Amino acid sequence: MTERCQGDTRPRTGPRARTAIVLAAAALLAATSAAFLPGTASAGTTLGASAAEKGRYFGTAVAASRLSDGNYTTILNREFNSVTPENEMKIDATEPQQGRFSYGAAEQIVNHARSRGMSVRGHTLAWHSQQPSWMESMSGSALRSAMLNHVTQVATHFRGQVVAWDVVNEAFEDGTSGARRNSNLQRTGNDWIEAAFRAARAADPGAKLCYNDYNTDNWTHAKTQAVYNMVRDFKSRGVPIDCVGFQSHFNNDSPYVSNYRTTLSSFAALGVDVQVTELDIQGAPAATYRSVVEDCLAVARCNGVTVWGIRDSDSWRASQTPLLFNSSGQKKAAYDAVLAALNNGTTPTDPPTTPPTTPPTTPPSGSCTATLQDSTRWGDRFNSQVTVSGASNWTVVVAVTPPQKVSNTWNGSPTWDSSGNVMTMRSNGSGNVFGFTTMANGTWTRPVVRSCTAS
Numbered sequence: 001m002t003e004r005c006q007g008d009t010r011p012r013t014g015p016r017a018r019t020a021i022v023l024a025a026a027a028l029l030a031a032t033s034a035a036f037l038p039g040t041a042s043a044g045t046t047l048g049a050s051a052a053e054k055g056r057y058f059g060t061a062v063a064a065s066r067l068s069d070g071n072y073t074t075i076l077n078r079e080f081n082s083v084t085p086e087n088e089m090k091i092d093a094t095e096p097q098q099g100r101f102s103y104g105a106a107e108q109i110v111n112h113a114r115s116r117g118m119s120v121r122g123h124t125l126a127w128h129s130q131q132p133s134w135m136e137s138m139s140g141s142a143l144r145s146a147m148l149n150h151v152t153q154v155a156t157h158f159r160g161q162v163v164a165w166d167v168v169n170e171a172f173e174d175g176t177s178g179a180r181r182n183s184n185l186q187r188t189g190n191d192w193i194e195a196a197f198r199a200a201r202a203a204d205p206g207a208k209l210c211y212n213d214y215n216t217d218n219w220t221h222a223k224t225q226a227v228y229n230m231v232r233d234f235k236s237r238g239v240p241i242d243c244v245g246f247q248s249h250f251n252n253d254s255p256y257v258s259n260y261r262t263t264l265s266s267f268a269a270l271g272v273d274v275q276v277t278e279l280d281i282q283g284a285p286a287a288t289y290r291s292v293v294e295d296c297l298a299v300a301r302c303n304g305v306t307v308w309g310i311r312d313s314d315s316w317r318a319s320q321t322p323l324l325f326n327s328s329g330q331k332k333a334a335y336d337a338v339l340a341a342l343n344n345g346t347t348p349t350d351p352p353t354t355p356p357t358t359p360p361t362t363p364p365s366g367s368c369t370a371t372l373q374d375s376t377r378w379g380d381r382f383n384s385q386v387t388v389s390g391a392s393n394w395t396v397v398v399a400v401t402p403p404q405k406v407s408n409t410w411n412g413s414p415t416w417d418s419s420g421n422v423m424t425m426r427s428n429g430s431g432n433v434f435g436f437t438t439m440a441n442g443t444w445t446r447p448v449v450r451s452c453t454a455s
Helices: 047-053 070-079 104-115 140-157 192-203 222-237 260-268 286-297 333-343
Strands: 002-005 008-013 057-062 082-085 119-127 164-169 208-213 243-246 273-281 302-307 369-377 381-389 394-399 405-410 413-416 422-426 433-439 448-454
Touching: 047 057, 047 333, 057 070, 057 104, 057 119, 082 104, 082 302, 104 119, 119 140, 119 192, 140 192, 164 192, 192 208, 192 222, 208 222, 208 273, 222 260, 243 260, 260 273, 260 286, 273 286, 286 302, 286 333, 369 394, 369 448, 381 394, 405 413, 405 422, 422 433
Parallel strands: 057 082, 057 302, 082 119, 119 164, 164 208, 208 243, 243 273, 273 302
Antiparallel strands: 002 008, 369 381, 381 433, 394 422, 394 448, 405 433, 413 422
16 A cells, blocks of 8 residues: 655555554553663663663554564564554554554564563554545535544553553644644544543553654744643643653654753643654664664653664655664674663663563452553552442452552552551542552562452
């Protein structure tokens, strides 16, 4: 098929699109954002482990068709702690016929990542491109309803498995107008983006919700300012937006700019996380790659970086050799520069063993069941997420192992016993998924759900 992709106005053909666009980037996030630590890597020696030391993730876009390539998966499993499906979660892939959903390829990627302790970013729920033919032919209220149903169904299907969603992708025009893109979705009404975010929050309340776009790297550009104003408006009105993704496809026509850090920090100041979601740089200049990573590390709310592919031969811009590994899978100078930036001159130390990723389920107490999942992890703390089923009003008791302490919670009302190690979490109207951050204090035993009671 022929398509146009982020930052590149040339039509191109290729296997199932882009090898294309947005599916980018976190994954991590909860009371923050960061990523899972690959189980066998030592911090300081791989991209993912080094990023995790800084409370970030370093991810890549993954194609399901390449998971049978041993060279590809060796690099993937060794180097990255976050994964974004490249095309497998896009609209044409997940709903090829209206009302008939297909998740097989996306699930293959999600299962591969989660079984190895990697986090997953979902990409993308609503987008003007890569729509199936049935959606392209729709308009007005019928299209609005179909779009919202798609958001709801896909986000619900992967609820609890994806740490962040690119809810809406590429909704603004390039150029100097700062206008919304004149797409079929935009023509359903100017509130379509807000409606998509609200639907995504209802469907997957535990995931971070992101807006994602390209050519928004330069702080002075009209498109950047237009997205900034939208995010500021959303935050002021309580629209559920948690993060902004910057695709950052840099090339000779759209180069890296010195105010890139200003862009990241300015968006972060609005109270959202920022993420580099689809990074590739023409020619893979080491200095530019290092600058991008250093810019992210300099902004506290920059969760991490995702490169759009692993080897140059996997890139949608293969002729520009834009990635960290050559087509044979060998590290390039840009890889060394990125690793040096992530390590930032510190002496690497081996992290504790990653907790198991298969979540245990508590037996139901009354009519209530609580399932705990491991989530984001850093050098001194980790996140956990609990999903409750069988009741809308619930009380869940969770215990951590001394000297661990819970330092933060969300989506519930907690109380603690006198020891401070047993937390009782009650529903507070925020849905049936809550989470908490545990300070490890040298002990990495996963928390235990003791009971779930319906009330």
